[in-house]
Structures are given as C-alpha cells and as structure tokens.
Amino acid sequence: MNQKIKFFEQVNKNFDIAAIYTNHPIGLLKQIKICNGVYHMTFPLKRDDGSIEVINAWRAEHSQHKSPVKGGIRYAEAVNEDEVMALAALMTYKCAIVDVPLGGAKGGIKINVRNYSQNELERITRRYTFELVRKNFIGPGIDVPAPDYGTGPREMAWIADTYSALTGGPLDALGCVTGKPVGQGGVRGRTEATGRGVYFGIREACSFPEDMKEIGLETGVEGKKVIVQGLGNVGFYAAKFLQEGGADIIGIAEYEGAIYNAKGLDVEAVFQFRRAGNSILDFPGAKKIPDSADALELECDILVPAALENQITMKNAKNIKAKIIAEAANGPVTADAAEALLNRGKRIIPDMYLNAGGVTVSYFEWLKNLSHVRFGRMSKRFEEDINTQILKSVEELTGKKLPQNIFKKIAHGPDELDLVNSGLEETMISAYHQMREIRLQHNSEISLRTAAFIDAIDKVAISYKEMGIFP
Ligand code: NAD
Secondary structure, X not given: OOOOOOHHHHHHHHHHHHHOXXXXXXXXXXXXXXXXXXXXXXEEEEOOOOOEEEEEEEEEEOXXXXXXXXXXXXXXXXXXHXXXXXXXXXXXXXXXXXOOOOEEEEEEEOOOHHHOOHHHHXXXXXXXXXXXXXXXXXXXXXXXXXXXXXXXXXXXXXXXHHHHHHOXXXXXXXXXXXXXXXXXXXXXXXXXXXXXXXXXXXXXXOOOHHHHHHOOOOOOOOXXXXXXXOOOHHHHHHHHHHHHOOOEEEEEEEOOEEEEOOOOOOHXXXXXXXXXXXXXXXXXXXXXXXOHHHHHHOOOOEEEXXXXXXXXXXXXXXXXXXXXXXXXXXXXXXXXXXXXXXXXXXXXXXXXXXXXXXXXXXXXXXXXXXXXXXXXXXXXXXXXXXXXXXXXXXHHHHOOOOOHHHHHHHHOOOOHHHHHHHHHHHHHHXXXXXXXXXXXXXXXXXXXXXXXXXXXXXXXXXXXXXXXXXX
C-alpha cells in the first residue's frame, strides 16, 4: 500500500468533482466535507510477558447531521488519523446513499493483530472502549461502532460488555455497538451482510443490457470471470455469493500471495484451507502467484478489491484488465487511478455504495436492540397461518394439490434472517437505481462514483437546510 497517498484528500477530491454538479452554498459544502471531531488517544497495554506498550488509537466523528453517528473499528498497523477521518467521511456518504439515517464515524487502533494474544486483544479493546466512554464518544444515541478490517463479532461483544459495565447497564446498552454475536444482541445475517451486499450491487450493475453493452460485457453475473483480493469477511462472502450466483472465481489474492485457476476455484474450500493455518499458495490444483499484487492485473471480467485502500494506483491502473472494478473495500482505487480507468472505458462500482450492506444491516441490528425484540417474532406464525389458509383455499377451489415442498416454501412466514436479507436486497437495489438514475440525468457523462456523491451531498445538504444551524 502506498502510504504517501492521503486518503482523506482522495475522498475530498471525489467530493469536489461531484459538488460542481450541485448548487449548494459553498459554506455548506465545506461543512459537509469537514470532519467534525477526531479523538486521538494513547493508553498503556500490559503485555502477557509483563512489559508495557503504548497503544495509539483514534475515533473520528465526521458528521452529526444525523444521530447517532456510525462506523467500524479497524485494527491494523497502517491506521492513522488521516485514514480514520477519510473512512468516517465515507461512512457519512455511505449512510446517505442507502438511506440509513445516521451520521458517519470510524475508529482505529494501530496494531497488527497477529502480534497479540487473545487476552492482549481483549485488554486493548476494553481499554479503548473505556477511553471512548470517558470522552462520550460511544453510546446508542451518540456513536455506534461496528466491525471493520481486523475486528469481528468477538471484539464487538467485548465492547458491548465494557460499555454496559461502565455505564451501569442502561436499558439500551446493547445498541452501543453492532456486529455482535447473535447471542449478545446481534442480528442474524450481519456477519455476511457486507459481502452479500457486494453481490447484490454487482448483480444489479450487471443487470442492465445497455450498461453492459457500454463496457462490452454480456448481461448478468452468470459466467463472469472474477478475481477477488482479500479473503476476509467482505472478500470471502462476496466471492461465495458471486459463486452461488453463477460467477467463476478464477483468482483469489491474500497478503501472502495469490492463486489462479481459469476453470474457477471453490471459494469455501480455499477459505477452509487457509483457516486451517495453510498458506493460500499451497491450495491444491491452483497456479501460485507469489506476488499477490500481480493477481490484480490478470485477465478477468470483474475485479473485486476487498482488502484495503490504495491498492490500484497510477502504478498499476494501466495494467488492470477487468472491465468492472467492484470496490468492496473502502478506497481501494485512488482518485487519479479511477480517472485513468474510466478513461480506458472501465466501470467502477464505488465503495460508498457497494460495501454499504454492512452498515445497512448494522442499522437493522441497532433497531433490534432498541426494540428489544427479534425481527419476525410477532408476525412469523401469523403470516404462516394466513398463507396456509390461502393455499388451502386455492387447492380446494382448483381441486389440485401443491407438492408438499412448494406448499411449505410459499406458506413459510419470514424469520429474522429472511427479513434482514430481504431488507438488505431491497436497499442495495433501490440505492443502485438512484445512483444510476443520477448518472443518466447527466447523459452518462459522469461516473457512478460522482453520481453517488451527488446523491449523498444532496441528502446531507437537505438535512442541514431543514434542521437549520445551531445556535
Ligand atoms: P478482514 O480483516 O476480515 O479481511 C481483510 C483480508 O484482506 C484479510 O484476510 C487480509 O489478510 C487480507 N489482506 C490484507 N492485505 C492484503 C493484500 N495486500 N493483498 C491481499 N489481501 C490482503 O477485513 P474486512 O472486514 O473484510 O474489510 C475489508 C475491507 O472492507 C476494508 O477496506 C474495510 O474497511 C471494508 N469494509 C468492511 C466492512 C465489514 O462489515 N467488515 C464493511 C464495509 C467496508
């Protein structure tokens, strides 16, 4: 990753390109763009061997035009203030694009998780939460973190527990963080939500014959050759759902190297192989690519960077062969590289839309925590009874019996997972249509990213105009 590229500058560059197409006052645009607050904290960690280490961590709250603010917490060695602010800004725009009524935030701890034991990671996470509580940077109505690179349900459970302990266990305490395990107030479908959303977004982008014709591809996901970078939470699920949707995952890149098989790789098998402690390079039946970055430049239809930012820069943009670059990670393509790719006729599905499935389902989880009831609990049986009565009436009227499996499938009342996945699908489809419509209104002369930014800027600006400015 190129450390010299300033991520927040990249986000703002894209913002400025889109702002030209809006007619909001310049002062308001500046206010929307700026990061409202950043908290840089340092605290000591007592390591397992008794030594003391200073930990650097941040939480950035980009925009409180809606409350609470929301965004993941990242554990990575490259975490810095600029990155956290950039990611917080992307959260603001992301929420606006998918109509999630929250502001944007992001947190990060500058550590390489591989260098710490589970106990040390727990102490770091709990101390970080303590620092956030002390400064009022966390709470169900203030700021609600979620998982991001290097974190998952385990860390979110530690955060919820620490918050609850420190604040005397208020009624809505579980709403202080999302992405928790289901047994700790999480919602079914959250773990795979970002990857599932990436699949829905790509499927939608591939569903318009005229759009696909523009870039020389056939309509539909089926049969598309895909390369995925990063087999973590987002990359694994995106690859898995794309494969289930009929695409061939021909390449997978991880940090230790990449693998390739023109006939397609079994995503689940590769994931389990790596999870068992093996290097991806030893996966049987695939071609080894020792330099992982080389995989990005291979021939394919869709490239899905799902690891980290600044992976496609001016250095390698000219070598990218994929026709669609689906930004599953945040900021994987720099602004200059994106321009170069667009000039070469590539289609970029922008991060702030494509990976918004995570925050969408996090929003559902937060709603669940505030309402203290599982989605579908009150209506599942009722709907199932009604559907059964309707089907029985149809059978009586027609004198024909439906096969038992079809009867059951139609009669089935939705449970939590059905409702979450359906809400996610609806969100990703309608947000894509909004973004595409804006691009069409500009005679397709702007990119999908610029269209997404126009959409986000307009929504945040309307919010400011309606609520006014305090005092
Ligand atoms: P993760 O930690 O689960 O997975 C990241 C994977 O990328 C890891 O397996 C890691 O080994 C791999 N990786 C790191 N550097 C690499 C390199 N140079 N080449 C190839 N692989 C590399 O993280 P995640 O949650 O999947 O997040 C990935 C990206 O998606 C980040 O940009 C994150 O901000 C974004 N994102 C995540 C979520 C979420 O819900 N988790 C939501 C929205 C956006």
